[in-house]
Amino acid sequence: NASLREWAAAKGxxxxxxxxxxxxxxxxxxxxxxxxxxxxxxxxxxxxxxxxRPSLNRFDFTRSDRLAQFAKTHNLLxxxxxxxxxxxxxxxxxxxxxxxNARQIMLEHITKVAGHYAGQMHSWDVVNEAVFPEDGRSxxxxxxxxxRFLGSDYLDLAFRAASTADPQALxxxxxxxxxxxxxxxxxxxxxxxxxxxRLRSQGTPVQALxxxxxxxxxxxxxxxxxxRAFLKDIASLGLKILITELDVTxxxxxxxxxxxxxxxxxxxxxxxxxxLDEPEVIAVITWGLSDRYTWLSQRQARRDGEAVRPxxxxxxxxxxxxxxxxxxxx
Ligand code: XIL
Numbered sequence: 397n398a399s400l401r402e403w404a405a406a407k408g409x410x411x412x413x414x415x416x417x418x419x420x421x422x423x424x425x426x427x428x429x430x431x432x433x434x435x436x437x438x439x440x441x442x443x444x445x446x447x448x449r450p451s452l453n454r455f456d457f458t459r460s461d462r463l464a465q466f467a468k469t470h471n472l473l474x475x476x477x478x479x480x481x482x483x484x485x486x487x488x489x490x491x492x493x494x495x496x497n498a499r500q501i502m503l504e505h506i507t508k509v510a511g512h513y514a515g516q517m518h519s520w521d522v523v524n525e526a527v528f529p530e531d532g533r534s535x536x537x538x539x540x541x542x543x544r545f546l547g548s549d550y551l552d553l554a555f556r557a558a559s560t561a562d563p564q565a566l567x568x569x570x571x572x573x574x575x576x577x578x579x580x581x582x583x584x585x586x587x588x589x590x591x592x593x594r595l596r597s598q599g600t601p602v603q604a605l606x607x608x609x610x611x612x613x614x615x616x617x618x619x620x621x622x623x624r625a626f627l628k629d630i631a632s633l634g635l636k637i638l639i640t641e642l643d644v645t646x647x648x649x650x651x652x653x654x655x656x657x658x659x660x661x662x663x664x665x666x667x668x669x670x671x672l673d674e675p676e677v678i679a680v681i682t683w684g685l686s687d688r689y690t691w692l693s694q695r696q697a698r699r700d701g702e703a704v705r706p707x708x709x710x711x712x713x714x715x716x717x718x719x720x721x722x723x724x725x726x
Contacts, residue, residue, distance in 0.1 A: 400708065400719065401435035403726040409672070410473060410518075410679040411726070412436025414641065417459045419689045420466055427466075429713040430685055436473035436518060438640075438681060439463045440691070443476050444484040448509060452492055452501070457512055464516060475681070476513060477640075478521035478570060479506050480554045482540035489541075498545035503557050510561035519566035519638065521606055522558045523551050527571055527591055529583040535594075536587035551591070552600045559601040569595075570606030570640055574626065575667065577619035585626045589633075596633050605630050608641035610683065611667055613649040613659050620670045631676035639671060641683040643706040644718070647696045656705055661717035668725035680722070687711045 404411035412434045420427045430437070441447050442460040450456055467474040480502065493501055510520060528538030537543050542550045551569075558567055569592065573584045588605070595602050630637055644660045671677055684690040688711035692704045703711065708719035 398723070400433045400722060400726075403723040404680065405435065407672075407726050409677070409726060410435050411722075412438060412473065412475070412679065412681045413685040414438045414440040414477070414681065414683045415463075415685065415689065416440045417442055417462050417466075421462070423688075425713050426686060426688065429709060431470045431472070433685060433708070434472060436475055436679065436681065437463060437467045438475045438477050440477075440684070441484065443509070444478065444481065445489070445505065446484040446486045449486050449505065451486075451488055455508055455512075464513060468516075473518040474513070474516055475518045476510070476520040476565070478524040479509060479558055480522060480542060480550075481524040482538065482542065483525075485541075493541060493545065495545040498541065499553070502542065502546070502550070502554065506554055506557040507561045510558045510565070514562040515564050517562060517565040519568050519604065520558055520562070521568050521570035521640065522555050522602070524570045525572065526551060526569075527584060527587045529580075529587050536583075536590070551595060552598060555595070555600045555602050566603050566636065567601055568604040568606040568638060568640070569602050570608065572608035572610055572641070574607055575609055575611060575618065575623070576616045577622055578616060582622075589626070589629055592630065592633055592635060596635075602635070604636035604638055604678075606638045606640035607671075608683075609639045609667065609671075610641055611644045611663050613644050613646045613656075613663055618666060618670060623670050624673065627671060627674040627677070631674060635676065637671075637674060637677045638679040638681065639668075639677065640679075640681050642667075642680060643683045643690065643692060645692055645696045646705055647692075647698055651698075651700050651702050653702075653705065657717040660705060661721035664718050664721040665725060668722060672725055680726075682707055682722075685709055686713055687716075688713075
């Protein structure tokens with residue numbers, strides 16, 4: 397029967413997933429599942445500084461080009477993640493970049509990388525995770541090397557460089573922790589909205605908000621009206637919305653696999669049934685497709701030693717309750 401890409405397309409939406417080059421090249425069953433279920437591919441790691449830039453003056457597009465080629469061969473949309481982030485920076489970064497050369501190094505990176513794929517990208521996460529109210533700054537910007545060396549204009553600079561290098565890509569500001577009815581997530585939503593208002597008012601070419609949506613199975617609940625209001629506020633800035641890294645950590649859910657799968661599916665259902673009501677939401681991307689390949693195996697391993705089960709397909713590429721919940725939500 398229909399795949400997630402077809403269920404999504406029937407509603408004018410894009411469904412896709414993050415993956416890594418080795419997963420596709422080493423596992424034909426996974427590769428064929430990916431092509432069946434997904435309309436878009438985003439490299440999980442291959443377009444980050446650490447992967448692309450082995451030294452200051454050397455760029456290595458080998459693996460990211462293979463993913464771009466896979467997308468092209470299989471008529472998948474290709475999205476870039478991420479031109480500017482404070483994590484996954486190469487080992488030479490700390491000892492090389494300073495307040496005198498940071499601007500030139502940043503602009504060179506964005507121009508080179510976005511230029512390399514110009515015309516091929518559905519969208520780029522231009523800046524990732526720049527808002528962090530816990531850092532106590534009045535503008536809630538996270539204290540990163542980019543902020544320290546360039547000041548709070550670095551976001552505008554980055555988006556303008558990306559827009560010049562690839563005028564066709566949809567330019568996205570991407571962040572996490574905006575999902576739940578908690579003081580922390582509320583502070584984050586408020587700060588992200590404020591940042592986007594400021595950027596839009598100064599003519600920064602940001603065109604969409606990426607909501608990572610790394611969800612948790614467990615007690616914390618959504619507040620549907622609060623979530624709808626936030627999405628509406630974002631849309632009222634003239635921005636599109638993408639759900640960019642959707643998965644459900646089952647670390648604190650019971651060991652029983654059938655119960656766990658149903659609970660995870662319920663979280664997908666609860667969240668997507670709210671966010672997909674917002675017409676400006678254009679894409680849902682899960683951070684991985686199969687439980688065999690999820691970053692949560694390391695990041696959120698279960699204490700009972702059971703394999704984590706956060707994604708729509710199980711480790712043998714079989715469709716789970718989560719798959720049905722996502723299909724139903726479209
Ligand atoms: C993660 C990848 O999944 C891991 O393979 C890598 O080791 C670390 O980064 N938010 C993001 C993504 O924006 O880039 C992160 O991806 C997950 C959290």
